[in-house]
Amino acid sequence: xxxxxxxxxxxxxxxxxxxxxSFIIAIVASGAFFSAFDPRDLIPFNMDIxxxxxxxxxxxxxLFWLLAFLSSSGTLYFTISNCRFLKKQGH
Amino acid sequence: xxxxxxxxGEPVLYEAHKKIYPREVSGYFTRLRVISLLSLLGxxxxxxxxxxxxxxxxxxxxxxxxxxxxxxTLWPQDFIYLAALLILAxxxxxxxxxLLGRVWCGYACPQTVWTxxxxxxxxxxxxxxxxxxxxxxxxxxAAKFRIKAFKHTAWIAFSLWTGFTFVAYxxxxxxxxxxxxxxxxxxxxxxxxxxxxxxxYGNAGFMREQVCKYMCPYARFQSAMxxxxxxxxxxxxxxxxxxxxxxxxxxPAAVGLGDCIDCNVCVQVxxxxxxxxxxxxxxxxxxSACIDACxxxxxxxxxxxxxxRYTTENSAIGKRQKILRxxxxxxxxxxLLLCGMLVTHVAQRVALELDVIRDRNTLYRETPEGLIxxxxxxxxxxxxxxxxxxxxxxxxxDGLRLVSDQSEIEVEAGSVYQIVVRxxxxxxxxxxxxxAVNFHLQAQDSNHLNATKEARFVGPGKS
Numbered sequence: 006x007x008x009x010x011x012x013x014x015x016x017x018x019x020x021x022x023x024x025x026x027s028f029i030i031a032i033v034a035s036g037a038f039f040s041a042f043d044p045r046d047l048i049p050f051n052m053d054i055x056x057x058x059x060x061x062x063x064x065x066x067x068l069f070w071l072l073a074f075l076s077s078s079g080t081l082y083f084t085i086s087n088c089r090f091l092k093k094q095g096h
Numbered sequence: 097x098x099x100x101x102x103x104x105g106e107p108v109l110y111e112a113h114k115k116i117y118p119r120e121v122s123g124y125f126t127r128l129r130v131i132s133l134l135s136l137l138g139x140x141x142x143x144x145x146x147x148x149x150x151x152x153x154x155x156x157x158x159x160x161x162x163x164x165x166x167x168x169t170l171w172p173q174d175f176i177y178l179a180a181l182l183i184l185a186x187x188x189x190x191x192x193x194x195l196l197g198r199v200w201c202g203y204a205c206p207q208t209v210w211t212x213x214x215x216x217x218x219x220x221x222x223x224x225x226x227x228x229x230x231x232x233x234x235x236x237x238a239a240k241f242r243i244k245a246f247k248h249t250a251w252i253a254f255s256l257w258t259g260f261t262f263v264a265y266x267x268x269x270x271x272x273x274x275x276x277x278x279x280x281x282x283x284x285x286x287x288x289x290x291x292x293x294x295x296x297y298g299n300a301g302f303m304r305e306q307v308c309k310y311m312c313p314y315a316r317f318q319s320a321m322x323x324x325x326x327x328x329x330x331x332x333x334x335x336x337x338x339x340x341x342x343x344x345x346x347x348p349a350a351v352g353l354g355d356c357i358d359c360n361v362c363v364q365v366x367x368x369x370x371x372x373x374x375x376x377x378x379x380x381x382x383x384s385a386c387i388d389a390c391x392x393x394x395x396x397x398x399x400x401x402x403x404x405r406y407t408t409e410n411s412a413i414g415k416r417q418k419i420l421r422x423x424x425x426x427x428x429x430x431x432l433l434l435c436g437m438l439v440t441h442v443a444q445r446v447a448l449e450l451d452v453i454r455d456r457n458t459l460y461r462e463t464p465e466g467l468i469x470x471x472x473x474x475x476x477x478x479x480x481x482x483x484x485x486x487x488x489x490x491x492x493x494d495g496l497r498l499v500s501d502q503s504e505i506e507v508e509a510g511s512v513y514q515i516v517v518r519x520x521x522x523x524x525x526x527x528x529x530x531x532a533v534n535f536h537l538q539a540q541d542s543n544h545l546n547a548t549k550e551a552r553f554v555g556p557g558k559s
Contacts, residue, residue: 018310025311040175043161058159059266059284 011081012088023081027073034069035062115232116305118215119225119364123388132203133212141257144264149481156266162510168442169510171479173449180438187434189314191427193321195419197328201315201381207307208381210258210300211367214251221247225364251301252293259293305368309379319378324409325418329382331362331373331404332412339373344397355399362386362404372404447480450537450547459554467497467520468555474515476537478507484539488517492533493553494525504540519553529557 014022044061048054146153148166155164163170163178170177192199201208222228222243234240263285264272275281281289299307308315322328336356342348348355356373363371365385370377372386390404411417455471463469478484486505490498499518507513519533533553539545 021311036178037175039158040172043172057282057284058161059282062158063284063287 010088010092012085012092019081019085023074023077027070027077030073031066031070034073035066038069039065113306114369116367116369117225117228118367118385119361119389120219121365121385121389121392123391125384126388129203129212129383133209136204136206136209137213141261144261144269152268152270154265155268157268158266167481169447169479169481171477174445174479177438177442180434180441184431184434184438187427187431190321191424191431193318194323194326194423194427197322197326198318198380198382199327201308202383205381207299207304207312208383210296211304213254214300215367217250217254218247221250251297255293255297255300256289258296259289259291262292263289305379305381308368308381315378315381323421323423324415325421327406327408328376329372329380329384329387329404330376330407330412331356332402332407333373336373336403348399355394355397355403357393357397359393361389361393365389446545446547447478448484448486448537448539448545448547449477449479450535450549451475451477452535452549452551454551454554460556463520466523468523468526468553469499469518469520470553471516471518472535472551474517474535476505476507476513476515478509478511478513480545481509483508484541484545486537486539486545489536489538490517490519490533491536493521493531496521496525496533496553505537521553521555523555526553526555526557530554 011019039062044056044058044065047061048056143154144152148164151164153164153166157164161172163174189200218228222231231240231243260272260276266288267285272281272285275285303311335354337354338352339356339358340351340353341358342351342353362373363369363386365388366372367383367385368379368381370379372380384406386404387406391401394401394403408417451474453473453475455473458471460468460470474488476486484507486507487503488498488500488505490496497520499520500515502515505513505515531553533551535549535551537547537549
């Protein structure tokens with residue numbers, strides 16, 4: 006009998022299970038972060054950076070997404086490799 | 097990628113996706129659903145067009161860091177209201193789920209709303225469900241290509257409109273439209289319009305029920321809010337079984353069958369492709385398409401309606417149905433309490449903020465008259481939607497004098513005003529090296545609009 010384990014998940018669903026939760030977390034995180042910090046205050050002294058607030062928010066959002074993406078991929082990677090390891094050991 | 101085999105009866109979570117072609121359906125619940133879906137689509141596309149006091153009525157102005165909700169202007173420090181609103185929305189979802197089951201999924205979820213809109217376009221262009229199936233199976237031809245190209249053009253146009261509307265919640269729609277027409281959209285605005293359009297196109301055109309099945313967290317935990325008195329869509333097995341086909345007008349008992357004629361229409365209309373006769377399933381979004389479909393068949397057979405119906409677990413087994421049960425009352429009580437708190441909080445919200453910064457360059461100085469003087473920078477934030485004149489006073493030390501070049505301060509609507517003031521006090525009245533003083537700011541046209549801020553007054557101290 007084949008049991009259904011994460012390592013047998015189709016790639017598309019693996020991708021969704023990483024991208025989707027991290028997307029939601031990125032929305033929450035950037036909402037909380039940017040309501041506390043004004044992007045204009047984040048530019049260090051004497052640095053003449055001409056960047057629009059919308060660009061800052063967008064880049065911030067993608068950085069949060071990347072961060073959460075890395076964390077979620079780590080979880081998926083370890084889940085899959087642990088599954089394979091346990092299988093090899095005959096579990 | 098290895099193919100996935102599963103023994104019979106084992107749940108196959110990772111099966112390959114089969115495209116679902118929901119059959120068209122009509123009836124009472126379908127009409128109710130169409131009304132709900134159209135209203136929600138209408139709200140989404142019309143909201144950014146509404147005006148209020150010469151500006152967009154609902155606008156999340158990110159560059160200016162202000163949220164406009166009709167008469168209310170929210171600042172980043174009011175983020176708590178948005179958080180409260182989200183918590184309220186979550187609780188409302190709990191409440192309605194306990195009471196009415198997955199009405200949210202079937203009637204209001206954006207995934208359902210846009211999927212139905214895209215399905216409607218698909219139906220108009222490709223035809224009924226069996227025509228659509230035939231078209232997909234047919235080899236590519238000029239005719240097929242034309243139909244498909246037309247469908248995708250319609251979908252993409254609708255997606256772009258959706259993406260444009262989405263960005264219009266964050267950038268004033270008239271500016272956005274003008275920029276679009278003059279082809280001078282900013283890079284990020286262009287990006288977000290395309291991003292949102294693509295997400296709509298993908299989710300409503302292709303992913304559809306898979307979003308509910310594989311991506312939706314609510315679908316997974318909604319069962320925790322269910323009890324035996326929650327409204328569900330269910331098949332009546334005692335009445336329906338033994339299912340089987342028969343000619344029209346045949347009395348079921350005469351042929352030893354139940355009322356289900358096994359026509360499979362309930363399966364064909366299901367947008368998630370399940371068989372409701374297998375019992376309650378987490379894929380069921382309670383869209384009630386199978387109720388309308390089955391009722392139509394029952395009418396044709398001259399059997400009573402309601403073989404598939406809205407019911408509760410308790411009433412299905414003949415128990416009395418309780419609407420006002422502890423779970424409902426607890427959810428309702430928390431919901432009402434939070435609503436009340438939010439409303440009173442917003443009503444009592446003072447649209448004024450005062451910030452005081454003591455001049456740090458000098459601790460204090462002595463005036464020619466021999467008074468001790470401290471200098472402060474005041475930041476006045478008028479969060480109201482109209483300008484106000486304010487009177488400033490300070491207290492905390494006997495004979496404290498406030499010296500400012502303005503006797504009253506006028507601050508424009510939604511802006512910050514900075515002013516430097518001096519406080520002077522007689523050394524004899526200073527009990528300690530550092531004494532607390534209070535700045536009071538009072539709007540002249542509204543008693544309600546006032547702010548107080550404490551600051552320190554530093555002197556030489558008692559020797």
